[in-house]
Amino acid sequence: MTTTVSGIRTLVLNASYEPIAVVDVGRAVVLVLTEKAVVVEPGELVLHSPSVTLTAPSVIQLCRYVRIPYRAHVPVTNRGVLVRDGYRCVYCRRARATTVDHVVPRSRGGAHKDWDNVRAACRTCNHRKGDRLLSELGWPEPAPVAAPSPRSWLVVGVARVESVWTPYLQGWTGLEAVPA
Numbered sequence: 001m002t003t004t005v006s007g008i009r010t011l012v013l014n015a016s017y018e019p020i021a022v023v024d025v026g027r028a029v030v031l032v033l034t035e036k037a038v039v040v041e042p043g044e045l046v047l048h049s050p051s052v053t054l055t056a057p058s059v060i061q062l063c064r065y066v067r068i069p070y071r072a073h074v075p076v077t078n079r080g081v082l083v084r085d086g087y088r089c090v091y092c093r094r095a096r097a098t099t100v101d102h103v104v105p106r107s108r109g110g111a112h113k114d115w116d117n118v119r120a121a122c123r124t125c126n127h128r129k130g131d132r133l134l135s136e137l138g139w140p141e142p143a144p145v146a147a148p149s150p151r152s153w154l155v156v157g158v159a160r161v162e163s164v165w166t167p168y169l170q171g172w173t174g175l176e177a178v179p180a
């Protein structure tokens with residue numbers, strides 16, 4: 001069986017339906033073939049081998065509940081910040097954000113790994129702000145944000161979210177409409 005179908009990803013649900021991971025489709029197929037998981041949403045792509053024809057699953061569910069170790073901190077990623085802030089610039093509140101800005105610049109002692117210190121920003125605002133503090137610019141401080149909850153965030157924080165996944169993420173991530 002060819003399991004190196006690059007770029008195709010499968011959402012993995014715990015037995016409780018909680019989204020817990022995004023894996024390469026090859027790994028998802030192995031989980032299904034070894035009866036560790038069942039297909040919840042079949043995908044469109046069909047995988048062939050001499051003995052098996054299988055639809056590459058978009059969403060699978062583990063047959064047994066897997067206890068996920070609690071993680072105190074979700075690592076900060078640029079994509080995670082952009083998703084959290086809805087791809088909207090926190091400074092001008094209009095432009096589409098494509099960059100991540102440190103509210104307190106790193107050169108001024110601002111933390112990089114602190115979710116509250118990293119915000120989505122458009123290129124224009126990011127460039128205008130440069131290494132200055134908001135107080136020096138007269139820009140209002142953005143509302144404080146807490147770090148995302150550790151579990152389901154891992155799914156949306158690290159992977160491109162497929163539209164077929166959206167119903168399975170609702171209620172778990174607090175993000176009802178995640179931009180693709």
Ligand SMILES: [Zn+2]
Pocket residue numbers: 089090091092093094095121122123124125126
């Ligand atoms: Zn802006």
